[in-house]
Amino acid sequence: MRNLFSVENKVALITGSTSGMGKAIAELLGIHGATVIVSSNDEQGCLKTQEKFQNKGIKAIAIPCDVSKKENIDALVLETKEKAGEIDILIHCVGIAIPGSFLEIDSATFEKTMQINLQSAIYITQKVIPKMQDKKEGIIIYLSSLSSVRGNKNLGLYGISKAGLAQLARNLAVEFGPDNIRVNAISPGVIDTEFAKAMTNNPEVIEKRILLTPLRRIGKVEEVAGMALLLASKAGGFITGQNIIIDGGTTISDGN
Template identity: 45%
Template sequence: MADPLAAFRLDGRTALVTGAASGIGLAIARLFAGAGASVILADRDPAVEGIAADLGGRGVIADLADPAQVDALGDEPTDILACNAGIAGPAGPMHAMDDAARAALYAINLEHPIRLTARTAPAMAARGRGSIVLLSSIAGLRGNAGLGHYGITKAALAQLARNLAVEFGPQGVRANAIAPGLIATDWASAILSNPERTERRLGATPLRRVGTPGQVANAALFLASDAGGFVTGQTLVVDGGTLISDGN
């Protein structure tokens, strides 16, 4: 009997994951490797080399705010690209963010995926196959008073996925985004370390719990693999129902 989960396998494919030394990126890299992919992990944290070696892959220490380093990553032959690296930037009103902080936020969250896909998508198209997964956020699907610029970059990633899907779909390349909600990572510690904020957030989440990096990785595997072979240009929300809730 044929393996009913064969469509989720990534054997014979090379996957590049950015921001892969921790959190969601690490979970994606581990799952992709477990599904048979040859993985390339990129992160500014030097620990990425050892992490990649443990997965049988290759680690690249890279500053994703540096266009030259991003371009070098884009020259890697890949079948799957998962752009996960991102920062939140300082919380507060949009007008209060200084130029340097705003430039850093947009460079990592938006310019790095734009530059990387500008190199990888045409190469995938030339080979007739490829899948791109961009890590957006529910912050890009609703208004946000404290992380406005972050939300703008994440909304733009969902649009980037749609644009890539239309432009490269005829050549067999799919592009999608994932919009996580509150996930148990170091990034979410500002909320999770505050019982009152955590209770308020979970009270507005129908499943009443925090998500895990592995649950986001599961969505990434679906989109990257043949299991999601007829899905493109979509933003898959992984948030326990926060976005659709009436707050009760």
């Protein structure tokens, strides 16, 4: 029981981990013993985050990567192996949201959104899973979104791509469960991040949203990180194929 939340001696690759929820997840896994690979397309951000983590006693390695390019993902996985060892935990936290109505979706917007939000997840997972199969152990977590389970007027394409991640988690959980590989998605609601500023900085919008949320507040990055740690550790050992919603109760509220 004492080691239920330990990820000691695990190698955890966290994409999108120089800011927001990805950074909080990387820090918490590092605090609990993992060697964390800090990665995003922001090279300076990776180095600064690595330094910050190392100053806290966290084993951190910065490896920048633009996940929209397959050759960069190839290099990321190879360099992780060379510097830290085989990947035990993959947590994919990248994503873009291009606002617009359904009739405004064009091929460029569609391809960019799907490439970064969904295609990159599929490709990096394909690179990582075979070694997990060999070890008969592995953890994969996708950062999806509340948009994956609700209708969206202005972020519809984003919601479609994030719903794809939740379905990907279900598919992989079924296919690779016999190899002792657990795959889950986390769908946060409104969390206090730079990504959510368009909503949280709009008093009229955020006031309405908070009134629809039973806890009457927005979420914190550490609350999402805590769920990631649960899923990555023995504590979450019998959880797989789930899309876990962290939204303060927004989706279950009756609106009163």
